[in-house]
Amino acid sequence: MKAIAVHQFIMSCLFGIAIMAAPTQALSGLPDIGGNAFSTLTPEKEKQLGDVLMRQTRGSLPMVYDPLLDEYINDLGNRLVARSNDVKFPFKFYWVNNKHINAFATLGGNIASHTGTLAVSDSESEFASVIAHEIAHVTQRHIARFVEAQNQRAPMSLAALLGAIVIATVNPEAGMAAMMATQGAAQQSAINFTRGNEQEADRIGMKVLAEAGFDPYAVPEFFNKLSQQSRFVNQQLAFLQTHPLSQARVSDTRLRAEQFPKRYIPDTQDFILTKARILARYHxxxxxxxxxxxxxxxxxxxxxxxxxxxxxxxxxxxxxxxxxxxxxxxxxxxxxxxxxxxxxxxxxxxxxGQYKKALEMLEQEYLLRPNNQVVTLNYANAALKAGSHRLAVHLLRNLLYVKNDNILAYDLLSDAYKLMEDFPKYYETRADLYYQLANYPKAIDELNEALNHIGDSSRLENRRVEAKKQQMQAEFDRLQRM
Missing domain, CATH: 1.25.40 (Serine Threonine Protein Phosphatase 5, Tetratricopeptide repeat)
Known part of the structure; x- marks a missing residue:
């Protein structure tokens, strides 16, 4: 199934990033943290903030919504998380459609990799080393510690500080500008605080990598590759801007790797096919x-x-x-x-146009793996093409019951309702989609359209959608006040 990339917002819009970082209550159940609570940014609060933050990131960057790639990076990432210590919440892994080498972690166990990072990885261990490094940033709570330390230097609003952090993580140059605009030269030390944790993330990430069955020698190999590439471009690689690479750091990882026995670790078939898919479709x-x-x-x-x-x-x-x-x-x-x-x-x-053949094949696959997102999304897409709209709705609603943040499922479900001319459900599903991208104004507009189509035909349904709209509006109003 061909994936979609969503471009809803401009990353450089600091207001949008501030919304991303601010807490909410109405729909996500976030606590009222207040402006001076950085010293008590508990793991629970960090996770809740991170979920809002990642929704905004998904609405701001060209994310890849490809079920096969999603399955791969989450399987690999959670294999590494299983070998990590100090894991305080579930992790989620994402792809950004970008040919440049980069990866970043945000609050609450949300980690994203550019497609270009895997495209240049010569082994699965190299790619896993990048993900393990980002996991270590989260388990060591480097971003949370950065927030607390910065607040001790110069108190500032939660939205402004976290917004600048996220921009710096994803786009180093924009992050520098945002921090300078927000708090002046003092913010430079905040970035240095984050960079000072790179060695710790290298050490812990390598240990996790080895214990998960990957090759720890892949770490210095990947670093050496980055160093070589950066010599032949005028601008420093994006990964090196957020993960500064000194010669001492390269040497340190090489020495640490030599503490592990050398052994041949073959790449999995999933890695090999994932790389071919990324090269063919995204690179x-x-x-x-x-x-x-x-x-x-x-x-x-x-x-x-x-x-x-x-x-x-x-x-x-x-x-x-x-x-x-x-x-x-x-x-x-x-x-x-x-x-x-x-x-x-x-x-x-x-x-x-061989819809019947596709449905027959996918029905058998669905019986083997019900609610697997790759099978379900393909099956639902084929059902839509074949005119079996109710089958598509049934499949997608079941998938969203177990995976309620699946962008492709919302997109296909809205198409199904439109083809069925069920416009109240169509507009409500579009609202759910925009909410997943933290685009509150558009989500509220879609709920208004749903209410217009319901009218007086169903008082109970009207009240339900109206309550949903009021909750969403209350959350958006609170975000704007932060």
Whole structure:
């Protein structure tokens, strides 16, 4: 299933970032922290703030909503979290559609990686080393400690401070400007405070990496790669702006890695296929991909399933359905329930109008893995294409019951209601979607549209949606007052 990238806000809008960082009560149950509570930023408060903050980030950056990539990064991330100490809340992992190498952690266990980070990783251990490093920033509460320390130097509002932190994490240059505008030169020391924790994150991240079964030598290897790349560009790599890399730091990680025994750790098939998917769909242009993967396949040792999979995606995205179908059917012969292949095969069948065949295949997959987001979203999408709107609604509502922040599910569900001409549900679902992106004004507008379509036809439904709108408005008003 082809993913969508949402561009709702401009990251440099400090007001929007301030909203992201401010606490709420009405819908998210956040406590009233107050302006001077940084010294008591408990893990519970940190988690609650982080959830609001990440919703705004999802509405501000070109996030990748690809169920296969989402499954991969969360499986890998939680494998690392399982080996971490001081884990105080569940972690969530996200992708940003960006070719530059970068990753960042925010409050409350929310971690995002640029697609470009995995694209340049030569092994799964290299990519895992980046995620482990970010996990260590969270478990050591570096951002929370930064907030508390900065407040001791110069008290400031929660929204302004956390807003500047998040901008600095995602966009270092904008973060510098925001901090200088907010509190003057004193904020420079705040960034230095954050950077001072890099060595601790390296040490803990490497330990977690090794205990999770990855190669600790991947850490200095990845750092060396970053150093080499930064020599040949005029501007420092984005990752190095938020994770400054000194020669001493590189040497330290090399020495730490040598404390572990050397052993060969092969990449998983999921990593290999994820990398092929990212290269084919998010790293190169669709015009480039066919030639790139054909060239890879022609090289000695290049006739791999990953390259065949990448070529199948490239053919599909260029409308070459027959050629793509031959490639993916050959792969399915070897691994008939592989979701990477099933996903592409579904798009090929839908592109050719073979809706019945797609539904039959996906029904069997759904019986094997009910509410798996890859299967469910593909199944619902195929049902919509085939005109089975009620089936799509049933599948998507069940998925949202267990995964209520799934952007693609909200998007498809709103399409289903629109096709059914159930406009009250259509506009309410659109409101839920915009709420997940922290776009309160748009969400409230959509609820008003829902109320207009309900009218007096259902008093109970009218009261329910009106109450939902009032809750959302109250939350938005409170955010604006912070």
């Amino acid at each position: 190169f242009t669709s015009q480039e991909t066919v030639g790139i993967f054909e060239q890879r396949l022609s090289k000695p040792g290049g006739n791999t399933r990953a390259n065949l999979y990448g070529l199948a995606i490239a053919k599909l995205d260029n409308g070459l359905f027959i050629e793509a179908q031959k490639l993916i059917e050959d792969l399915l012969q070897h691994d008939p329930h592989n979701l990477y292949y099933v996903d592409v095969y579904t798009d090929i069948l839908l592109g050719q």
